Each structure stands twice: as C-alpha cells, then as structure tokens.
Amino acid sequence: MAILEGKKAIIIGDRDGVPGPAIAECVQTAGAEVVFSSTECFV
Amino acid sequence: MNSVIKGASYILAHTPDMVFYNGTTQTTEKIVNPESEYLKEVPNNLRTYEQAMKYWPNQTYIGNVHPEELAEVEFPWYDKNKEDADRYGKYGEIMPQEEFLLLVQASDMFDVVKLEKGFVAAHKEAFAADPIISEDIVARVQEGVELSEIEHFVNEEHAEGLYHDAKLVGCVKRAHDIDANLSAHVMHENLMSKATSVLALLYAVRNAGISKEDVEYVVDCAEEACGDMNQRGGGNFAKAAAEVAGLSNATGSDARGFCAAPTHAVIEAAALVKSGAYKCVVVTSGGCTAKLGMNGKDHLKKGLPILEDCLGGFAVVITENDGESAEIDLDMLGRHTVGTGSAPQAVIGSLVTSSLDKHGMKITDIDKYSPEMQNPDITKPAGAGDVPLANYKMIGALAVKRGELEKKDLATFPAQHGLTGWAPTQGHIPSGVPYIGFAAEDIKAGKIKNAMIIGKGSLFLGRMTNLFDGVSFVMHANTGAEEAQAGVSEEEVKGLIAKAMKDFAETLMAAE
Numbered sequence: 001m002a003i004l005e006g007k008k009a010i011i012i013g014d015r016d017g018v019p020g021p022a023i024a025e026c027v028q029t030a031g032a033e034v035v036f037s038s039t040e041c042f043v
Numbered sequence: 044m045n046s047v048i049k050g051a052s053y054i055l056a057h058t059p060d061m062v063f064y065n066g067t068t069q070t071t072e073k074i075v076n077p078e079s080e081y082l083k084e085v086p087n088n089l090r091t092y093e094q095a096m097k098y099w100p101n102q103t104y105i106g107n108v109h110p111e112e113l114a115e116v117e118f119p120w121y122d123k124n125k126e127d128a129d130r131y132g133k134y135g136e137i138m139p140q141e142e143f144l145l146l147v148q149a150s151d152m153f154d155v156v157k158l159e160k161g162f163v164a165a166h167k168e169a170f171a172a173d174p175i176i177s178e179d180i181v182a183r184v185q186e187g188v189e190l191s192e193i194e195h196f197v198n199e200e201h202a203e204g205l206y207h208d209a210k211l212v213g214c215v216k217r218a219h220d221i222d223a224n225l226s227a228h229v230m231h232e233n234l235m236s237k238a239t240s241v242l243a244l245l246y247a248v249r250n251a252g253i254s255k256e257d258v259e260y261v262v263d264c265a266e267e268a269c270g271d272m273n274q275r276g277g278g279n280f281a282k283a284a285a286e287v288a289g290l291s292n293a294t295g296s297d298a299r300g301f302c303a304a305p306t307h308a309v310i311e312a313a314a315l316v317k318s319g320a321y322k323c324v325v326v327t328s329g330g331c332t333a334k335l336g337m338n339g340k341d342h343l344k345k346g347l348p349i350l351e352d353c354l355g356g357f358a359v360v361i362t363e364n365d366g367e368s369a370e371i372d373l374d375m376l377g378r379h380t381v382g383t384g385s386a387p388q389a390v391i392g393s394l395v396t397s398s399l400d401k402h403g404m405k406i407t408d409i410d411k412y413s414p415e416m417q418n419p420d421i422t423k424p425a426g427a428g429d430v431p432l433a434n435y436k437m438i439g440a441l442a443v444k445r446g447e448l449e450k451k452d453l454a455t456f457p458a459q460h461g462l463t464g465w466a467p468t469q470g471h472i473p474s475g476v477p478y479i480g481f482a483a484e485d486i487k488a489g490k491i492k493n494a495m496i497i498g499k500g501s502l503f504l505g506r507m508t509n510l511f512d513g514v515s516f517v518m519h520a521n522t523g524a525e526e527a528q529a530g531v532s533e534e535e536v537k538g539l540i541a542k543a544m545k546d547f548a549e550t551l552m553a554a555e
Contacts, residue, residue, distance in 0.1 A: 015501050015511060016415055016433050019385040039385070039511065041302075041501035042427035043417045043468050 005031035013039040044526055046316035047368035048518065049323075049360040050251025051480035053104050054135035054242045055353040055467070056143040057096070058235075058335065059089040060206035062352050065231065066335035081340055086209060088339075088348050092139045095352055097124035100418040103465040104355070105132030110481060114463040120420045121347050134480050135246040137353070141166040141207055142173065143238065148213070149183035150238040150287045155230050157196065158205070158213035160187035175245045179289060203227040222272040229269075232332050236267045237284050239329035239356035244288035247325055247358035250480075258360075259321040261285045261295030264308035265328040266470050268299075284327060293325075301505070302415075302474040303512045304328075305357070306498025309476070310516050312361045313371040323362045330354030331469050338425035338468070345424045355472035359479055366523035369486040375402065377497070377515035385511060391441050394497050394515045406442035409460065409517070410491035413478035414438075415499060416466045434497075435461040474498045479518070486520050493519040 009032040013020030020039040028034060063069050063085050072082055095101060099120045102108045107129060116123065130136055138146070145166060148156040163186060171181045196202035196214045205213035215234060219225035240263060248255055263281035270277030281295030298308040305328060312324040332354065339349045364370065375398040383393045395406065414434035422430055439456035442448035448456060466473030475496040482494040500512040 013385075014433075015499065016430050017428075018387055019390070019511060021385040021509075022387060025386075039501075039503055039509075041504060042425075043415065043422060043430055043470075043473070 002031075007032045008035045009033065009037075010035060011037040013037070015039055015041045016043070044317070044364040044523055045370035045372055046313045046361050047364050047370050047521065048479060048483040049253065049362040049365070049368055050247055051359045051483060052135045052243050052246030052250050052357060053106065053132075053477065053480060054239065054246060054356045055101055055104060055137045056140070056239055056242070056330065056356075057092050057137055057353050058140050058143060058332070059095075059352045060140065060209065061235070061332050061354075062089060062336040062339065062349055064204060064206055065332040066337065066339070066351070067333045068336050068339050081343060084343055085336070085339065085349065088343055090348050090350075090352055094124070094348070096130055096137045097126070097128040098350075099123060099125050100420060100465040100467075101137055101353065102128050102132065104134075104467070104477065105137060106134035106480060107132040110462045110465060110478070113465055114458075118420070121350055134250065135243065135356075136173070136175070138173070138242065142170045144205055144207065144213060145170040145184050146176070146180070146242065147205075147234050147238040148185065149180050150241050150284075151234055152283075152286075153218055155216040155218050155227075156205075156213065156234065157193055157216065158185070158187045159190050159193055159211075162207065162212040163187035175242070175249065177245070177289060180287065183287075201227050203231040219271065224271050224275050233267050233269045233280070235332045235354060236265050236329035237280060237287070239354045240265065240280065240284040240327045240358075241287045241329075243329065243356035243358040244284055244290065244325060244327050247327070247360050248288070248290075251360035251362070253323065253360065253362070255289045256292050257323045258285070258290040258293045258325050260312075260315060260324045261290065261293050262308045262312055262324065262326045263295065263297045263328060264299070264304035264326060264471060265297075266299070266301060266304070266331055280329070281327065284329070290325075300498075300512060301500035301502055302471045303498040303500030303514055304471050305474055305476040306496055306514050306516065309359060309361070309371065309479070309496070310373070310376060310514060312359075313373055313516070316361050316363055317373060323360065325358055325360050327356075327358040328471060329356045330472065334469050338421060338427075341425035342421075347424055350418075350421045351468055353467055355467045355469040357472065357476055359476065364521070364523045367487065367521050369483040369518045370521055372517045372519055375399075375517035377495075377513075379511065379513040381510065387437055388441060388444070390511070390513070391437050394499075394513045395438055395495065396441065396445070398515065398517065405447040406438060406445065407447055407460070409493055409495045411462060411478070411482065411494040412438055412460055412497065413462060413475050413482065413494060414497040416462065416464045416473045416475070416477045417468050418464050418466060418473075421468050429464070431461060431464040432457055474500075475515075482518055486518060489520075493517055
C-alpha cells in the first residue's frame, strides 16, 4: 500500500458500495491524507 | 398476532414532457448551459407511450411480468418490446400523460391547475373509461379555460406550464404571491406526487379486496414536502390523497426518511395494526418529477432513449391477521443505528444479520432479499452499475464470512436469493418495496417461505448529517393457524374453570 504513502486523497464513496468513511479509514491506514471524503447516492 | 399484507399496488404515469420541463438534470442544464446540444436532443429522444408501456421493466412493475421472467429476457431491455404488453396489470396501470393531467387537475383542491378546454374535451372520455377512476373523480374534472388564459399565467404570473406533445395545454399556478413554498414549481411537484399517490391508493383498495371505508389510516412516504413559509414540511400528503381517493374514514400522516421511508412506513403501519390502534393502514407514495431524466445525459451519450420518463407510485394495505396472507414479522427488524458506522460489513450486519441472529437463522435461510431494486437498464449505462446486484454481492460476501455460504457458491447467490431490478429510479420507489406485491403472492402460494425487504436512505443529501440510514423487515407465511392451535381459547378456559369448580364441589360434598 506504499502507493498511498504521503499522498492526498479525494474520496467519493458509494452508498450501495463502499461508503466514504470506510474508504477514508483504509487510506489513512496506508499513510494518505484525506482532503475530502463524501458518500454519494448514484440512484 | 402479526399484521398482514392484504394487497399492494404499483402504478406508473408516463410523463415525457415533464422530463424536459421538470426533471432537474434538464432544468439545471437550462440554467448553466441553455444552448446545449443535450437540451436540443432531449425532445427527439423521448419514448412514445407505446414504447414506455411495452418496456419489460415497466410491465414487471405493474405486475404483468414476474421478476423471474424478466431475468430471462436478454439484456439490455431498452431495445426490446414485450409484445403482448398491456396498459393494465394486476397491481396497477401505466397511465398516459394526457389522462394523468386530468387526474392532476381532479386532485387539485385550490384551483391552481388550469387545463385548456380543447385538451380536456379531447381526453375526458378516455379518462372516464379507466375502470379505476370513480365517477366522483371524473366529476371533479373542470371544463377548462382558453389557451390565452394559460399563456397569461405562464408568461405573466410565474405559473409552471403543463405540456403534452411539446404543446402548452395547461398550467399550475403559484398558490401565493411571495411564499417560495407555495410557488408554482413546488405546487407542481407536490401535485404530481399527490396525483400518483391517489392512483396507487385506488388500486391498493381494489387489490386488497377491501372497501374504501375500511381504511382507517394512511401513511405517505414520498420525498416531497408541502407546507407554507411557516411550516415548509408541514404535510399532510397522506390525508390529502386519501380525500381524493374517497377514503372517507381515514386520517393519516407523512413519514420521511429519503429512500428508506417506505420501509420505515411499512414497519410503522404494521406496528399500528398489531398494537390494535387501527385495523387497516395503507402505506402510499406518489412519484417525483425532479428525478425524471436524471440520467438522461448518459443515456443519450450511449445512444439510448431517455428511460426515466415515468412517475412511479405504490401502496401497501396492511390489516389485522386474516389467517392466510403473508405476515410482517415485527420480531425480525433490522436497523442501521447512529452508532453502527459505515463499514460495509457493519451496514449489512445491521440491516440483514441482526434480526437473523436473534432467531438463530442464517443468511441463506431467507429465500429472497429485496434491497434497492433499481432497473439496471437505467443505471448501468449511467455508470452507477447494477445496484441490486451490488447489494446481493455484499450480502453474499457476509454469508461467506460467517461460514454460511461456500465461497464457490457466491456467484450463484444473487440468482438464488436475489432478484433482477425492475423499478424506475424514482428514489424511494425502488427501495425494497417493489417486491412486496410479488413476495406476498409467492409466500401465500408456497413458492417461497420468506423475504427480507430492505430500505436504504441517503440522509447525507439533506446536509443535516453525514449518516446513512436503513431498516429492514421480514415477511413470511401466515402463522395464524399455528398460533390458534398453540393458544387456549376463551371457551377452553371457561371449561377448565367449570371443571375445577365441579371437582372442588365434589371434594366438599365428600368431606361432608
């Protein structure tokens, strides 16, 4: 997961897939900084 | 005893002109890019009534095609017609735009809807010929006004135009000069929701085999808000629609919760009946004009016609246990709580497995799951994927994780325990509830033993919270007969007491 180390992440999660906060938890663990995170409804 | 699903209705109103004039994708484009190619192309890519009526997913929605039959139709569906399609289905109908506009006018209590005289004259007979439209509703249709009067309201008085075949045929006037909550735009949106709800209520009463007078309470679960500047979401759509539908013994209220609202409302209605508060409650909802043509840009880009051209509606009649209809088990509810969190495992766990665990059941013990039932013909070309399938993959993955499903069986889980989506992308309309009608019938017929209905809501869209929401309930075969067998009747209690007294008297006499 070194590819995310020190990177800034913009996260758009999917309500019927993986929501934003869950992705944020993961990318933070991998060393990225979350600059924006939201969950969207695509239907 | 649990309350039961006595009947359900599903209706569509084909409103192609509202796609262009009222769908937010198109109205937004008119503001930000009024000369766009997309706007020019929209009118050329709307479906005719015949095309929309013969569309396989629409025929499924009104009950002429079982979801299992739809799953057998080669995908995509937009380029295929169901040849023996019918306007009417066992759950409802697909009403043409011209007749629907008359129903809208009949549903208007404040004289804000004006239709052109010639338009009314041309379509009133067809409207009256619809078997579900009662005489009292036909009698509410006014003669109409001159086109010049309508043009005046649209051009000078901020009225919202009503169009048919791209011609101005009527308008919805504003209901107040300065109150934004009673503007023509809001009145239009709310009246369309109300009129589709009225149609759903009429079919629900018919399908349940009850009389209009039997309905004691109505819960509206749409996503619109009615009120004035002092109470923007005051309501009450439920009672307003019940009035037009002729449910004279009913009162009601509105339940809101984005797309999860219908499932919340069914649970609330089932609880109201089980508690004894009311004997017969109807959950109803009309459609949403804003979402018409929501994915239109992507559809046109991919060479599809605009598929989001119908307003949807549904209603579910919930009554006391009749000993035969499918039950709503209030002991098997799932709910996403404030503390649940957003990890997919936690979300599915709260909605699906929490109620199963309570009864020692496995995920595979539920025959059919009905989460978001959006039609993939609409969502896949727009990049949103197959939403029901995404939900089934999540549920199946959790089953594997819990050791209840072999990993090799994950691929067949969606077909075995799921359904292909068929509902229009009208927000709350596809959320869990489209399957209630089929599920109630299949359970009663012994084809399946149970089904879980799951409603999900995107609360974050209201910018009051970042939270998501969802609730679920389980429908299963009627257990009324078993409960009657297991229980002790009043007669039996009387018999036991009489025997005890007789025995006691005998011991007294023996003692003497």
